[in-house]
Amino acid sequence: MTVFKAFFKVLRKYKMSLIMYLVISLGIIYILSSFNTKGNASYYRVSQGIAVRDNDNSEISKGLIEYLSTINEIKNAEELTDEQITDMIYYTRISNSLIIPAGFGEAILNGEDASMLKIESTKNAGARMGYSVETEIDSYLNLLSGYLEGGFDMAEAEKLTMEALADNSSVNVIAEVKVEDDKLFTMFQMLPYGILTMLFSAVLPVILRFGTMLLKKRSDISSTPAYKRQISIALAAGLVSVFIVIALIALASVLAKEAFTGRWWLVVINVVTLSITVVMLLVAVSNLNMKPEVASAFTNVVGLSFSFLGGIFVPIEFLGSGAKVIGQFLPTYWYSEALTRIKADGGFNDILNCLLIQLLFGVMVMGVGLVAGRSIQKRTA
Amino acid sequence: MSETVVEVKNLVKRYKELIALDNFNMKIEKGEVFGLLGPNGSGKTTTINCILSLLDFDNGEIDVFGEKMTSQRYDLKKRIGIVMQDVAVFEELSVEENIDYFCGLYINDKNKRKQYVEEAINFVGLEEFKKFKPKKLSGGLLRRLNIACGIAHKPELIILDEPTVAVDPQSRNKILEGITELNKKGATIIYTSHYMEEVEQICTHILIMDKGKNVTEGSAEELKRSIKNTENIIVYIKNLNDEHVKAINAINHVYDVTYMSGRLEIKCAGGRHNISHVIDYFASNNLDYDRIYSELPTLNDVFLEITGKNLRDKE
Numbered sequence: 001m002t003v004f005k006a007f008f009k010v011l012r013k014y015k016m017s018l019i020m021y022l023v024i025s026l027g028i029i030y031i032l033s034s035f036n037t038k039g040n041a042s043y044y045r046v047s048q049g050i051a052v053r054d055n056d057n058s059e060i061s062k063g064l065i066e067y068l069s070t071i072n073e074i075k076n077a078e079e080l081t082d083e084q085i086t087d088m089i090y091y092t093r094i095s096n097s098l099i100i101p102a103g104f105g106e107a108i109l110n111g112e113d114a115s116m117l118k119i120e121s122t123k124n125a126g127a128r129m130g131y132s133v134e135t136e137i138d139s140y141l142n143l144l145s146g147y148l149e150g151g152f153d154m155a156e157a158e159k160l161t162m163e164a165l166a167d168n169s170s171v172n173v174i175a176e177v178k179v180e181d182d183k184l185f186t187m188f189q190m191l192p193y194g195i196l197t198m199l200f201s202a203v204l205p206v207i208l209r210f211g212t213m214l215l216k217k218r219s220d221i222s223s224t225p226a227y228k229r230q231i232s233i234a235l236a237a238g239l240v241s242v243f244i245v246i247a248l249i250a251l252a253s254v255l256a257k258e259a260f261t262g263r264w265w266l267v268v269i270n271v272v273t274l275s276i277t278v279v280m281l282l283v284a285v286s287n288l289n290m291k292p293e294v295a296s297a298f299t300n301v302v303g304l305s306f307s308f309l310g311g312i313f314v315p316i317e318f319l320g321s322g323a324k325v326i327g328q329f330l331p332t333y334w335y336s337e338a339l340t341r342i343k344a345d346g347g348f349n350d351i352l353n354c355l356l357i358q359l360l361f362g363v364m365v366m367g368v369g370l371v372a373g374r375s376i377q378k379r380t381a
Numbered sequence: 382m383s384e385t386v387v388e389v390k391n392l393v394k395r396y397k398e399l400i401a402l403d404n405f406n407m408k409i410e411k412g413e414v415f416g417l418l419g420p421n422g423s424g425k426t427t428t429i430n431c432i433l434s435l436l437d438f439d440n441g442e443i444d445v446f447g448e449k450m451t452s453q454r455y456d457l458k459k460r461i462g463i464v465m466q467d468v469a470v471f472e473e474l475s476v477e478e479n480i481d482y483f484c485g486l487y488i489n490d491k492n493k494r495k496q497y498v499e500e501a502i503n504f505v506g507l508e509e510f511k512k513f514k515p516k517k518l519s520g521g522l523l524r525r526l527n528i529a530c531g532i533a534h535k536p537e538l539i540i541l542d543e544p545t546v547a548v549d550p551q552s553r554n555k556i557l558e559g560i561t562e563l564n565k566k567g568a569t570i571i572y573t574s575h576y577m578e579e580v581e582q583i584c585t586h587i588l589i590m591d592k593g594k595n596v597t598e599g600s601a602e603e604l605k606r607s608i609k610n611t612e613n614i615i616v617y618i619k620n621l622n623d624e625h626v627k628a629i630n631a632i633n634h635v636y637d638v639t640y641m642s643g644r645l646e647i648k649c650a651g652g653r654h655n656i657s658h659v660i661d662y663f664a665s666n667n668l669d670y671d672r673i674y675s676e677l678p679t680l681n682d683v684f685l686e687i688t689g690k691n692l693r694d695k696e
Contacts, residue, residue: 002485006474013473214469218530220452221433222486223459229486 003210003229007236010206017201017296018244021303025194025248028313029255032186049094050133051085053077058105060144063158065100067140067165072133089124096133097122108145109154139165185343187252188267192332193307195275198244199282200299203237205292207282212292238279245275263342266351270338273355277331280362284369289376311336331358384411385447386538386569387432392441394427394593401427402438403593409571409586414564416584417573418680420690424593425573426466429542432571433463445538459487462536462568466543468527470515477502477511480529487534501533504562506555521552528556532563539563540571545579557583577680587680591688601680608686609636610678614647614656618663618670621645625666632658648682 050072054061068074077085077097088094099120119137123130143164147157209215210233219229249271253259285298307313309323310332319327327333338354387409394402402424409415417425430436432443434452443450445457470479480498488494502511505525515523524544532539541560545553561583564570574580580587581601588598597604621640629645630638634652638645649655656675663670685691 001489002482006471006478006482006485009478010471010473209471209473214465214467215471217435218463218465218469218483219486220435221458221461221463222483223455224486225453225455 001232003224003232004236007206007210007233008240010209011202011240014202014205017299018198021194021197021201021299025190025197026251028193029187029190029252032190048072048096048133049075049088051075051077051080051088051094051097053097053099055102056100056104059154059158060105060108061100063144063161064137064140067162068133068136070162071136085122089122092124095123095130098133098137108141109148111145111149184253184256184258184264184267185339187256188271189312189336189339191248191252191271192274192278192310192312192335193303194248195245195271195278196306196332197299197303198248199241199278200285200302201296203240204282204286204298205295207233207237207286208290208292208295211286211289213289237282241275241279241282245271266342266346266348267339269348270335270342270351270355273358274331274335277358277362280366281369284365284367284372287369287373287376289373306330306332309333316340329361331361334358334361385409386411386413386445387571388442388444389428389432390442390444392428392431392438392443394424394431394436394438401593402431402441405441405590405593406595407588409569411569412564412567413586414560414570414572414584416580416587417571417590418575418577418580418587418684419590419596420575420684423591425590426542427593428590429463429540429571429573432540433458433461459534460537462531462534462539464528464531464539464541464544466546468515468523470523470526470530472515475512475514476507476518476526476529479515479526480533483530484533487536497533497535501529504532504559505529519549520547521549521555524548524552524556528559532568536568538569538571540573542573543575544572545574545576553579577684581680589680589684589687591684596687597683604680604683605678608678608683609650610648610682610686611651612649612655612675613678613682614649614659614673614675616645616647616659616663616670617643617672618645618668619643621668625668628666629659629662632662 048071050068052065052068052074053076054065065074072095075088075094077099080088085094085097089097101118101120104119121130121134121137123133140161143161144157147160148154150157152160210219210229220226249268253264258264281302290298309319309327310330311319311327312332312335316324316327316333316336334354334357338351341350341354385408387407389405389407392402392405393400405424405428407417407428417428419425427436431438432445432450434450434454445454446460448454448457450457471482474482477498480501481494484494484497484501488497502508505528507522507525507529510518510522515526518526528541528544531541539560545556548556557579560570560572564583572580572584585600586598587601587604589596589604597607599607626638626640626645629635629647632647632655634649634655635647636650637648640646647655647659656673660673662668681691
């Protein structure tokens with residue numbers, strides 16, 4: 001009981017770290033969730049700047065530009081130099097620079113596949129916005145081609161295309177239910193960062209403190225066996241970890257306005273699995289004879305790298321191929337993957353392998369940590 | 382009949398090629414303040430670590446309270462208190478919490494522990510600082526806290542491993558007085574140090590060790606009596622030539638003279654009024670000196686005579 005109580009007394013020193021990372025986690029969750037709740041729909045349109053150079057000047061190209069102008073802010077590329085356009089893309093003042101080639105309209109009228117036509121689109125490869133403009137162009141041209149092939153004349157085809165695309169907004173209203181789902185996923189998407197940073201910034205230094213060479217030596221001399229002290233430390237660390245995880249789950253659930261539904265339970269199982277893995281990682285690291293002071297640097301390295309590479313901050317689909325490969329070796333990646341599967345109406349069986357991979361990571365890291373710890377202990381004895 | 386508290390028999394401890402303890406023997410009787418004296422690296426801390434089962438040893442036997450000591454003998458450990466060379470306390474806990482923690486590793490009873498902690502705080506004189514965090518304490522106060530953490534559970538055997546290193550004179554005196562008091566209350570003390578004055582001041586039995594071996598042992602007086610040196614005469618004098626040094630060496634009862642940087646040290650074996658003979662020599666040769674005094678041999682002289690080197694050679 002002495003060691004158990006002392007754990008919490010030592011933990012008091014790290015309460016500011018706990019509060020700081022809790023606030024950071026909540027801040028991130030709040031910012032991301034507020035993106036998701038703009039208006040009534042999850043799929044609202046974002047107006048973007050587009051520089052367009054129309055070398056075709058056909059009815060079709062003009063119609064396309066008109067359609068794009070209903071969603072985006074069109075800038076005339078004729079008035080801009082290439083360097084200016086490049087700078088605008090780089091500084092995200094425009095998302096795309098489009099060049100509609102001469103003969104573009106004629107090709108559509110001749111029934112050529114719209115996707116085969118070359119509208120030259122330059123965009124920032126790392127930005128999501130550029131892709132959505134291309135999707136808008138594809139949607140417009142595909143529909144227009146369809147109407148033209150269906151025997152409508154140009155004016156009618158353009159009108160119907162515009163109407164059909166405008167109707168898309170009604171789909172957004174239907175998707176209102178999905179907003180809450182998205183909010184749930186956004187909340188839980190961010191939790192691993194909170195769990196990782198809070199456990200590593202507060203629990204790890206306390207465990208390390210008890211393992212400091214001189215304090216450990218002094219305790220080893222005492223009449224309390226080492227295994228009893230270790231059990232007390234493990235119980236206290238476990239209790240704090242459970243408290244942190246439950247608090248974060250409760251907070252995320254309250255903010256998402258969802259609890260005790262089928263999806264919620266799956267999401268919670270996923271979080272709990274990741275938490276167990278994080279605790280195993282904690283056990284591994286605490287065996288490495290690290291100084292408690294190093295724990296804060298370690299927290300940042302683990303918290304940020306696991307979050308970025310594991311698809312916590314950036315969705316997995318937007319990670320580069322290299323980052324994806326590395327990410328697959330991290331439990332947070334499989335946490336995100338499980339979340340994606342649950343979002344796509346996946347059940348427990350669909351996420352089971354993701355959960356097992358997370359646990360496997362934990363067991364392996366803990367094993368390596370224990371072996372390394374033993375070797376360090378032998379060297380320092 | 383005296384009761385043996387610690388008995389070390391033919392202890393051998395090797396660190397690869399280095400022999401830290403070489404068939405080392407030691408016997409400590411109940412109620413003794415046992416001084417383990419030796420230069421840095423002589424094997425004092427290794428001996429203590431072996432007694433406490435913190436270190437495995439290659440050969441030999443260690444009995445504590447008449448029973449074989451192993452790392453699993455928690456019943457024996459309960460009767461031992463250790464004050465380590467380095468201060469080992471939690472920075473995050475206050476003085477009182479630290480003492481309570483370490484006492485709690487031995488004493489489960491909450492009320493009893495509370496009383497013991499209070500007594501330990503009073504004993505080391507930290508009443509005014511009990512709510513302080515260790516970082517706020519001076520070096521001397523920190524040492525006192527270190528001692529309180531080691532003795533709060535009222536052990537029968539207290540091992541103090543160089544507890545006065547880097548301590549101010551006031552705290553040092555307080556610590557030494559405290560050790561004597563603990564001994565008066567019935568605790569057997571093992572005191573390791575390379576400060577011979579301290580050992581001489583408080584220890585009832587002294588063992589001098591070097592290179593992992595027991596060089597000699599006995600009370601301070603016995604040790605001093607066992608050597609040839611009976612008196613050291615120190616003279617601060619400038620410009621003394623080799624002829625004079627040789628002449629002084631020839632004075633009756635003088636057996637060794639060293640002259641370095643204006644300091645002349647004359648070792649005498651037996652005889653009376655040796656200092657008068659030296660003064661007479663200076664007067665007859667018209668030699669002026671700054672200061673002259675005589676002192677009795679110290680434990681360093683014992684060590685020097687037996688090993689040929691000073692106790693603090695390696696400092």
